[in-house]
Structure formats: structure tokens, C-alpha cells
Amino acid sequence: MSRESLLREVRTIFEERRLRASLRADVARAAYLAEHEDLALADRAVQEARWAKLSALTTPGSRPDELDEDLEAKEEQLEQRLQQLGLDEEALAAAQYECPTCQDRGATLDGEPCPACYAETLRGVLQREISGYLPEATASFANYSLTVFSDTPVQLANGRTSPRRQMEQNLKIAQRFVEDFPKPEHNLYFTGQPGTGKTYLASCIANALLDQGRIALLLTMLQFEELVSRYRTLQRSFGAKPEALAEAEGAYDLLLDADLLILDDFGVQARLLPEPLSELMMLLQQRKIRGRQTILTSNMNLRDVGKHYDERLLSRILERFAILPFLGDDLRLRKGRGE
Ligand SMILES: [Zn+2]
Structure with missing residues (x-):
């Protein structure tokens, strides 16, 4: 759609x-x-x-x-x-309007989305049409807790920090990202071990933007590859049903034009696309033209991502992103051990 x-x-x-x-x-x-x-x-x-x-x-x-x-x-x-x-x-x-603020127009007289009802209505439509591409609804800055991160210092090449201190910084950057939104060419790349809270923080950003009435989507790289490969296959096949092609085209168009797109698990390859990185590059180029912002999250360190992909293309992609490191152990394991 x-x-x-x-x-x-x-x-x-x-x-x-x-x-x-x-x-x-x-x-x-x-x-x-x-x-x-x-x-x-x-x-x-x-x-x-x-x-x-x-x-x-x-x-x-x-x-x-x-x-x-x-x-x-x-x-x-x-x-x-x-x-x-x-x-x-x-x-x-x-007295008959559901929303007295905008008299069910969905917009204020200045043409701004109605602060009382627009975001909720949009979210309802997104949930009905594309629920698989929405972030976990419970992830929010209001529920965000820094105390789950360890404050044990760790030594990095550029000095000492702790996972908690690092997350404090990442959280600030994430909140500023929302405050400044939309700010074209401001993209984020979250990198760190699995379970260090990357997807959660990205989901907090997406939900904050959805609450403002923006279209913010979260897809895994697997979903991304599925969606693009379906579209490309239909484009190439002569006997494709026009409705199926139109539907795939609509879904691809949404990837290009969503206010925020989060691609989760970058580096994981579903091998559905012959050249996933070129597809990603094209997507980012189109999103840039439209002034749309993108977040990538990756569980792999750059060296490992580089092993899977063409390094030249990879660095051209990453130069469009501000890189945020996530530190620490797997939070899910820590919880499991009762720490
Ligand atoms: Zn309203």
C-alpha cells in the first residue's frame, strides 16, 4: 500500500x-x-x-x-x-463530532494534523494495512530505563566509558532526532552486540514519530529483501497480474516515502536479492531526494559486515549515516540470569 x-x-x-x-x-x-x-x-x-x-x-x-x-x-x-x-x-x-478539537476534519484550521485525533487515526490505518512493518507498540521513551545497562567501566580505544554512559548519550541523540524531525540527510546507524537495545531504541524513535502523525516503519532486513524481491520478480514477469504488481509497487513506494524507515538487522542476508546492497543504495538515494530519514541497526561489527558485502559500496552507504555504538552484554541474557 x-x-x-x-x-x-x-x-x-x-x-x-x-x-x-x-x-x-x-x-x-x-x-x-x-x-x-x-x-x-x-x-x-x-x-x-x-x-x-x-x-x-x-x-x-x-x-x-x-x-x-x-x-x-x-x-x-x-x-x-x-x-x-x-x-x-x-x-x-x-456536540455530534467525535473530536471537538477539529470537528472531525483531522486537521486544524492552519492545515496541521489535529493534535487530538490525527495520530491515533493514522496508527489505526497502519495497523490494519501494514501491521507487520510497525515497531513494538510498548517501546517508548517514557518506559525507557537506563538502569538495565551496566555501569561497569570498559576500556575503548578512545577512552573509558560504561554501557550505561554510552546509552545515556545514544538516548539523547535519539530524543534530539525526534525533536529535530524532519531533518533531511540525518540518518542513524546503530551498531553493537545482539541484545544491547538497538531495536528497542529505534522503536522508541518510531513510536514517538507515529505519535506525531508521521509514518514510521520498522522492517527486518529479511522483510526488506522479501518485499523488494517480490516487486522485482513481478516487474520482470510478463504474465504478472496487474493487481499483484500494483500492490507490490505500492509497498515498495511506501519504503521510498515513509517519513522514517528503520531497517533492522543490517548485515543479515536472506539471499533473496542478488544485490541487496545496490537495492539499499537505490532506496537511500530515492529517500534522500524525498527528504526522508533512515535508521539501520546491525548486530555485526563493521569488519564482519564488510566480509558479506562489497566494501566500496558499503562505505558509500555508511557515509550517509551517523554511527552510534551500543555497548555491553546481551540484556536479554542478563535478565534471564536474574541480574
Ligand atoms: Zn481532531
Whole structure:
């Protein structure tokens, strides 16, 4: 599903909500009128005058404008009676919206996404359409705990630090990444042993952006290779069903155009693509043109990644990323040992 079709689905949801609200307002108004006989009569007079005008409009040779005065007078009578009874029709209509902030438009008057309902609505659509490409929903900066990281000092080539101190820095960078978003050509590369919290921190970033109404996706490299290889295969095959091709194209387009794309487990090869690195390079180039940002995570050190891939291409890719090292033991093992 392409970015455009996802956003179209979101717009449709808001249009449906507004329609339902206006239908509810009609029902509420009708119920109110039914309680007051004279109002019901005045309302029927307005309806009849409107109908007469509509009939005149569709009848050649008649003079619909002559009916205007009659209609206006009847509307005025109804309006006065409603005011006497203290019914505020605008308030009645407004009370029917699911979101009072934006009146179910999904946007503020300045055209910004509604802070009260947009992100949640978008997330609902993403969950329905592409749930496999979303981060673990529980990962959030609010739940983030530095105490799970060891504060035992370790010696690195450029000085001493501890996993906790290193993570404190990474956390700050991650939070700034969200604050500055979108900042084109600002990509991150998380590298470290398995279980040092790379995917979790990347997921915190993705969820924070989803909460702002952005499209942030997390795919494993395996999912990435599957998706791209499916698209390439369909592109090449002459007998491909147009719907299947369109669907694969939409999914690929979403990779190009998601506000944030996280590719998890870089370096792991599914061997579904003959040249995964060239595919990645092309993807990054397209995302750069669109001003979109990308995060890669990798369990391998660079030397090992270099063994699997063409080093020249690898360094061209990595020069587009700020590299963040993750230190320490496997947190999942530590928890398992009860530490
Ligand atoms: Zn709203």
C-alpha cells in the first residue's frame, strides 16, 4: 500500500466521521422538533418552501427567484421560534463530532494534523494495512530505563566509558532526532552486540514519530529483501497480474516515502536479492531526494559486515549515516540470569 493510498484512507475516515456527525445532528434536531408541535409545523413549512424552489429550478420557464422571499420569511420564523426556545443549532451540531478539537476534519484550521485525533487515526490505518512493518507498540521513551545497562567501566580505544554512559548519550541523540524531525540527510546507524537495545531504541524513535502523525516503519532486513524481491520478480514477469504488481509497487513506494524507515538487522542476508546492497543504495538515494530519514541497526561489527558485502559500496552507504555504538552484554541474557 503506497503512502498516498494510506493517507487517502485516513482522509476517507475523517469524511465518514463528519458525515455520521451531520446525520446524528439531523436526528437530534428532528427529535427536538418532535417535542414542540409549533416548531415541527414551522420546520415543515421551510421544507415545503425549499422543495417548491427546487421544483421551480428544475422546471424550464419558471421563476425560482420569486420564491426566495417566501422561503426566507419561513426560515426567519423558524429561526425566531428556535431562539425563543433556546435551541442553539450550531452547538447541537458541534456536540455530534467525535473530536471537538477539529470537528472531525483531522486537521486544524492552519492545515496541521489535529493534535487530538490525527495520530491515533493514522496508527489505526497502519495497523490494519501494514501491521507487520510497525515497531513494538510498548517501546517508548517514557518506559525507557537506563538502569538495565551496566555501569561497569570498559576500556575503548578512545577512552573509558560504561554501557550505561554510552546509552545515556545514544538516548539523547535519539530524543534530539525526534525533536529535530524532519531533518533531511540525518540518518542513524546503530551498531553493537545482539541484545544491547538497538531495536528497542529505534522503536522508541518510531513510536514517538507515529505519535506525531508521521509514518514510521520498522522492517527486518529479511522483510526488506522479501518485499523488494517480490516487486522485482513481478516487474520482470510478463504474465504478472496487474493487481499483484500494483500492490507490490505500492509497498515498495511506501519504503521510498515513509517519513522514517528503520531497517533492522543490517548485515543479515536472506539471499533473496542478488544485490541487496545496490537495492539499499537505490532506496537511500530515492529517500534522500524525498527528504526522508533512515535508521539501520546491525548486530555485526563493521569488519564482519564488510566480509558479506562489497566494501566500496558499503562505505558509500555508511557515509550517509551517523554511527552510534551500543555497548555491553546481551540484556536479554542478563535478565534471564536474574541480574
Ligand atoms: Zn481532531
